[in-house]
Amino acid sequence: MNNDHNEFMWLDEHHEVSLDEIIQLSGLTHDELHRLVENGALIPNNPTDDSWRFNSHYLVSILTLSRLKHDFELESDSLALTLVFLERIRTLEVQLQRSQHTNSAPTIDE
Amino acid sequence: MKFKDYYEILGVARTASNDEIKKAYRKLAHQYHPDVSKDPAGEEKFKEVAEAYSTLKDAEKRAAYDQLGKHASGQEFKPPPDWSSQQGFQEYTFDDIDLSDLFAGFAKGKGRTHQSGRDRPIPGQDYELSAQISLEDAFRGTTLDLGFTVPEYDIQGQLKSVPHAFKARIPKGVTNNQKMLLRGKGGKGFHGGHDGNLYLNISFVPHRLFRVIDNDLYIDLPLTPWEATLGTTIKVPTLEGAVNLKIPAGTSSGQKLRIAKRGMPKHNQEFGDLFAVTKIIVPTTLSDQERVLLQQLADASTFNPRHHFE
Known part of the structure; x- marks a missing residue:
């Protein structure tokens, strides 16, 4: 699903951003983002198309990555590894939050 | 404008080399960076550290900062009279402005004084x-x-x-x-x-009643032992008024009863579900009659929830 509102964009697994939008919003370069895709750290929803689109949740990790790159003066080669770990942390945090509020008992429908 | 001692913030001498400044910054960044540190005050501390580093790592900015002189941290001060023109700034009043804003605007201000940089989009x-x-x-x-x-x-x-x-x-x-x-x-x-x-x-x-996971809501549903055993119908609150929920006979604690589409709205106009999580609560005080009836039940029942221990 695309973010259909010009004023805001949801950053989650249900909405998409283009490569150009990520470049514009994150300050990372076209080459740096291409390398993230080549290394499998950033996975487009349409890898065989010319204009890649990504789930907008990536933007959260990529903005952090951009901050870390700037603040710690990270080399381009370390960006993919850093993004993989940022995404892993994000996924684990979501799982942890879910497991704190649910249990494994079977569900009975009303 | 309040003075900030950037050297003191980084813990280096005013004569520190660029390498010493960079090393001090990196150490403090690892300690306080909000994406790395668990220190709740880390973000504010890192802002100070980053502000100090961004000025001192740049030779031109550092020279301009040094020309402001040394003052006590937090002391109100004004730059020397000719400081603005020397740095290529337009004349500032320095009211309503923070030292960080001044140096953040340094490159922009400098840019405006050069013909080539005039009107450069920022x-x-x-x-x-x-x-x-x-x-x-x-x-x-x-x-x-x-x-x-x-x-x-x-x-x-x-x-x-x-x-x-x-x-x-x-x-x-x-x-x-x-x-x-x-x-x-x-x-x-x-x-x-x-x-x-x-x-x-x-x-x-x-919320006092609901927990939320994605688009689903969870509510603890306290039941008496006899409601859980015999089954009943209970009014369960939702965000749009109460609904009747049938509790099947033989319900145990911790079971999730799904009430479809009574959760949070989704982006696609649909709704998540509400899950009532059963929790059997036993009375802590009993009337004489309740005690007699429960004793009769205990005597008559062959139910053993611990048969798997044997």
Whole structure:
């Protein structure tokens, strides 16, 4: 699903951003983002198309990555590894939050 | 304008080399960076450290900073009379301005004095804010009053801290800890540069009854032992009024009973589910009659919940 509102964009697994939008919003370069895709750290929803689109949740990790790159003066080669770990942390945090509020008992429908 | 001792913040001597400044910054960045540190005060501390480093790592900025002289941290001061013109700034009043804004605007200010840099577009700064909303507001959608201060140039080219207040519409469908990008709601761009963006982290105020996971709601449903054993129908609160829920006979603690489409709205106009999590509560005081009846049950029942121990 695309973010259909010009004023805001949801950053989650249900909405998409283009490569150009990520470049514009994150300050990372076209080459740096291409390398993230080549290394499998950033996975487009349409890898065989010319204009890649990504789930907008990536933007959260990529903005952090951009901050870390700037603040710690990270080399381009370390960006993919850093993004993989940022995404892993994000996924684990979501799982942890879910497991704190649910249990494994079977569900009975009303 | 209040003085900040950038050397003191980084813990280096005023004569420190660039390498020493960089090393000190890296050490402090690992300690306080908000994406790395667990220290709740880390973010504010890191801002100071980053501000000090961004000025001292740049030879021109460091020279300009050194010319401000040494003052006590937090002391009100004004730069020497000819400082602005020496640094290529237009004349500032230095009221309403922070030292960090001054040096953040340093490159921009310098740029404006050069013919080639005049009218160069400067994009506005991005900002990040957190806001808490109630579950009810998330359910219906709401409008938030947001505000922060941003450094901006006025018509005379003076850099000032300006309050930036606006309303942000939060449509229904927002989930807990969801992030939103509000385009153009950050710092103002200059010379045709686009306005910065605002990243808004939305979390829900804990609700007295409901817990929320994605678009689903969870509510603890206390049951008496006899309601759970015999089955019953119970009125369960939802965000749109109570609904009747049939409790099947033989319900145990911790079972999840799904009430379809009574959760939070989704982006696609559908709704999540409400899960009632059963919790059998036993009475702590018994009347004489209750005690007699329970004793009769204990004597008559062959039920053994621990048969797997044998």
